[in-house]
Amino acid sequence: MGLTEYECPACGGIMNFDAKSQLLACPYCDTKIKVSDYVAPRKEEQDKDAKADSNEWMQEGNEWQPGETEGMVVYSCQSCGGEIVASENEGSLTCPFCSNNVVVKEKFSGDLRPDYVIPFKKNKQDAMNAYAGYVKGKLLLPSVFYAENHIDKIRGIYIPYWLYDATVDGDYSFSATKVRTWSDSDYNYTETSHYGVERSGSESFANVPHDASKEMPDDLMESIEPFNFSEAVPFNGGYLAGFLANRYDIKAEDTKAHIVERMKNTVETDIRNTVDGYSTVNITSKQQNVRNLRHKYALYPVWLLNTSWNGKNYLFAMNGQSGKFVGNLPVSKKKATILYLLSTIGFTLLSIFICLLIINN
Template identity: 25%
Template structure:
């Protein structure tokens, strides 16, 4: 890439427009399909498949990619629906004036998404799943059951990094052999420790790390596992009508998080390798070979509702429909459960006592 291309003005973003061939309004991606559907006349346009696969990228490639300075305040997108100018820091979203879908080109980022898992669960099913979720919360206040009709829903593609690595680890530690001393009531279990060392190897495939710090990592973790094998090669058409966050965690920082995830698994491998009745792992030295990465977009419905003057947030995996999130607890129901447990324990105690006397 030449320097003059690299420093083109931050405002000149290419932009995709998905005009409905039948009525001219802007079409949107229809969850669970491979078509763009017009919200007004329901006309459908197939999304042509692209002749490429979702691929891993060698870690060494990163060093050759120039770090790009994103324009402060995001980019300027002109809405193809009403012509309004919108300033935004997301890859796709809706016009703040007429709500038409807008999709920017990802070519302006240092790394373009490699693939995405398309939305499969549509709004109606999200509402159904949220109602079922609200009903199944035991200690939730009864009025929560009515809340799921009133929430706001945002379908959002959330960037994630995936990493592969072939690891070879050398460890030192101790193996513990248990033995017993004494007998009867004085019997005790003791442990003899012996030095242990060795090597373990493991190949990690698609270790997933969020690519944005805007959403708590724990919230995203609750939506795992993701069916990454359902991913399709990145095409902007799938973003039409949805919000898409840009990554703000660089792959280098993402890989640091991935190695922490890998370290936990490697430590367990070391324990198994040590054997014996108990294990202590003192030191592990790991080499990471054949490291690859890719940027993936994963579909999440964000629902928020107000309950008792407080905002609560729920997230839904838009591929599997799984719901996870915050909810209020009813102090009355919890008190009642505690009282009932105490009454039952008392009754059981009385019954057992009577049985004992007989």
């Protein structure tokens, strides 16, 4: 496998992509370089395949159990020679021994090469601050969730996305009613008028995203939308330095139906909202046509935070561009019981107080 390292040309240290400055930054000598200007000091060496000899690794007594290596790849770090074990879909890695950042070129070459990447704008501390703000003030949350050290793992990951463009035409027929009521000294009257309403329209969509990773829950990834595609740049592996990155393992054709359904639902909602001023509105017929459907491939920045409580795992996600934070939180049964008892006691005391006031008056 060809591995690309981001070695500082000034001191040889390990460079990371800095979300705040949007530059490759060396933490040792403060050298900063535009991603597009970076040239590896040892380019000729890095262009050679750094083959991970897993057979030799196993012969040294570090044998895997049957089935344990399924879906995994072993790479050899070019800086220290250490073994990096990763899933076969990971394309940006950090050596656990020397913390060297490497990008596996084969994971992002040919048809696997993304068209665009949105660089991280939020850093790890931003993610921790967002988590603290997310749990703040939630009275029924178990107390342990308020502690930052309760987070088991926090990772900045570039998630693969398919982005769709299309135009959707819609022709709709509605049945609608208007109801008028009045009364006189003898009767109450209701008049219902019936109408047929026709609506037609077209709506164009650009860069509608669908995550292309089986590891990521679709509902969680949709919850952190939207991403601002205007800040996307042509793909360059330098933006991955210091972060994890996955290549796609869901094909575009497997996400197309879901995206088309999202587009159609949006058009239907927008057209329906133009039929106003009626008491009731119902769709009687509709025809939708999707034109010029096409897609492209991009990597989007996401911070993932994992924690566990009472044997259950909880996953939180933050949009690495906008900072939007989502996740599911548990409820402390103990706190819920205490709150219920306090509210019951408070209501009882208030009722007694009101009764006493009535009696005394």
